[in-house]
Amino acid sequence: MAAPQSKVIVTCAVTGAIHTPTMSPHLPITADEIAREAVAAAQAGASIVHLHARKPENGQPSQDPALFRAFLPVIAERSDVVINLTTGGAPNMLVEERLQPALQLKPEVASLNMGSMNFGLYPMLDRHKEFKHDWERPYLEGSEDRVFRNTFKEIRYILESCADNGTRFEIECYDTSHLYTAAHFIDRGILKPPFFIQSVFGLLGGIGSHPDDVMHMRRTAERLFGKDYYWSVLGAGRSQFPLAAMAASMGGNVRVGLEDSLWDGPGRLATSNAQQVQRIVSILRSLNLEVATPGETREMLQLKG
Ligand code: KMH
Ligand code: ZN
Numbered sequence: 001m002a003a004p005q006s007k008v009i010v011t012c013a014v015t016g017a018i019h020t021p022t023m024s025p026h027l028p029i030t031a032d033e034i035a036r037e038a039v040a041a042a043q044a045g046a047s048i049v050h051l052h053a054r055k056p057e058n059g060q061p062s063q064d065p066a067l068f069r070a071f072l073p074v075i076a077e078r079s080d081v082v083i084n085l086t087t088g089g090a091p092n093m094l095v096e097e098r099l100q101p102a103l104q105l106k107p108e109v110a111s112l113n114m115g116s117m118n119f120g121l122y123p124m125l126d127r128h129k130e131f132k133h134d135w136e137r138p139y140l141e142g143s144e145d146r147v148f149r150n151t152f153k154e155i156r157y158i159l160e161s162c163a164d165n166g167t168r169f170e171i172e173c174y175d176t177s178h179l180y181t182a183a184h185f186i187d188r189g190i191l192k193p194p195f196f197i198q199s200v201f202g203l204l205g206g207i208g209s210h211p212d213d214v215m216h217m218r219r220t221a222e223r224l225f226g227k228d229y230y231w232s233v234l235g236a237g238r239s240q241f242p243l244a245a246m247a248a249s250m251g252g253n254v255r256v257g258l259e260d261s262l263w264d265g266p267g268r269l270a271t272s273n274a275q276q277v278q279r280i281v282s283i284l285r286s287l288n289l290e291v292a293t294p295g296e297t298r299e300m301l302q303l304k305g
């Protein structure tokens with residue numbers, strides 16, 4: 001069994017690298033916007049904020065540490081939320097570039113992507129249906145030739161580069177094969193417990209978002225990691241809330257945020273990250289579950305603080 005679940009860790013992924021400013025006017029781009037959205041998400045109950053940066057002039061993703069330095073102190077001053085920096089960056093970036101924010105800024109948590117894959121958004125869930133709303137439409141534009149590269153060597157490079165920083169990893173697994181890759185690095189002794197497994201559902205190129213997919217991922221993680229791990233679920237696009245509710249009911253942790261879904265409901269864009277956090281907090285409360293504070297999250301994941 002996974003570590004006994006007392007409280008639910010809520011991660012909010014604030015902006016990411018895949019959605020573009022043309023898809024939603026609510027996607028935070030500038031340092032001010034990212035800081036404001038992260039602080040509001042923390043005030044709404046987020047335990048962790050997962051952060052990317054974007055170029056203020058055009059909204060393109062960037063791993064320039066200076067852009068991260070522009071919002072991190074503001075978030076730290078206005079909240080005690082756990083900071084998680086991406087090492088995924090954007091799929092077109094090289095791993096050296098992707099690593100720089102985590103390497104230089106030594107966050108409590110950083111993401112670690114466990115395999116190479118095609119990377120599209122939101123596959124069709126019902127293949128025979130007419131699209132009634134935009135949120136049902138797969139976004140293939142820009143992704144037909146997109147490969148997200150994470151070779152074994154690159155994964156090892158990230159792990160070894162950060163080995164002395166005390167950073168815990170959000171281990172991003174987009175399919176069950178990635179759980180086996182995580183187990184491989186655990187066996188080699190370069191990925192250390194407690195493990196925070198972020199299982200990602202519903203991206204085209206990864207595992208689907210059917211409840212059977214979630215069950216299979218969970219069972220495989222249980223078998224590989226025993227009680228040394230915290231399991232978290234991220235559903236992309238319109239699977240975001242159904243899968244968060246399912247995972248929480250199964251003793252898991254959850255991730256929401258505009259990186260993972262721009263939507264609040266059919267044809268309705270989410271107007272902020274905090275709106276999604278409020279919604280998941282309300283779902284968790286209605287399930288009689290409690291949200292982990294940042295302090296409790298630090299204890300659970302044994303973060304350096
Ligand atoms: N965009 C998410 C599905 C990363 O930042 O390292 C995966 C992600 C990657 O969060
Ligand atoms: Zn990310």
